[in-house]
Amino acid sequence: MVFVLSALAGFLGALTGLGGGVVVVPALTLALGVDMKYAIGASLVSVIATSSGAASAYVREGFSNIRIGMFLEIATTVGAVAGAFLAGRFSTHALAIVFGLVLLQSAYHSFKGLAVHPEIQECDKLATRLRLGGDYPVDGERRKYGVCNVPGGFATMFGAGALSGLLGIGSGAVKVIAMDSIMRIPFKVSTTTSNFMIGVTAAASAGLYLERGYIDPRVAMPVMLGVLLGALTGAKVLVHAPVKALRIVFGVVILALAVEMIVNGISGKV
């Protein structure tokens, strides 16, 4: 049961750039009644498994942009450390509600972003100086793209990192939105680069969670193996999947989970 749900989590996580956390936390807490703290520990593990598993394919295929990833990771890792320090000071009910609100906001942005914006060239001097632009494979050839609003994206990434540290999720949703809507990076590059980054963000807070005893290998073991299998499968599917379908999957997944988490947080079931 845990294995199957985790494989689904890895599959969806790799497709959407969200990491497995968005599925693993609710699956463990809501479906199996596992305490939120174990779920968060297992979710951190699942995020790293999705990230490293799928990124091994995305980086070689030339989807993930390692320069954008490395540059923005400065913001996410600082944010993650800050968030992890705060995490022990919140109750699990409050955490669940915060998590739900984050997801709800992400879903709204996902559906709003369905209108495909035209590919743009460099529109930010900082992006040019940092050489953030790149190219990615579309129908067998490599298409160039530019990057906008680097400061806005960088600030949002700090927030994404803080959420990750607080909630044990890779907060890939916020990362995808920062790159897709704010920096105007093509959707597939945004999701795969997010996927590439979430592992590092999660690793930044994993040390603290390990020390607090949140990571119990008996809970995390089936999660990790399931997620890994799902992520490797998801990475194969993404390469040929149409962007519109990926956006819809992204929106639907997080909308459903947002509602569940908020309801259960308020009713105190989590």
Place this chain on the structure above:
Amino acid sequence: MDDRRLESIIGQLLRAGVLVAAATVLIGGALYLAGHHAEPASYHTFHAAGSNIRSLSGIAIGVAHGDSVAIMQLGLLLLVLTPIARVVTAVVGFLLERDLMYAVISAIVLAILMFSLVHAS
């Protein structure tokens, strides 16, 4: 060294890392199930994981004694190390590309990661 080559090296490193970690977790898990299959598991309420598997030295001692839970935790630790190894590779790779700006950017990320890990233990 160019970007494509660096991407290919990072991709292979990540793949090798997750496979080694998964194999370790699988071995620990098999040993655990062989020894504890009759115990009912309860994770409905939170009791922090045993103090012996919450630090590097504790995990090392457990693995040396063949403790299955410690072996699983070692595998999880190896998994956590894959993104870190990837940042180290990026620092070296960008240096070989003579791209000083990105070598420094990667080194900053590595420093923050190290801070968070050292601070934890």
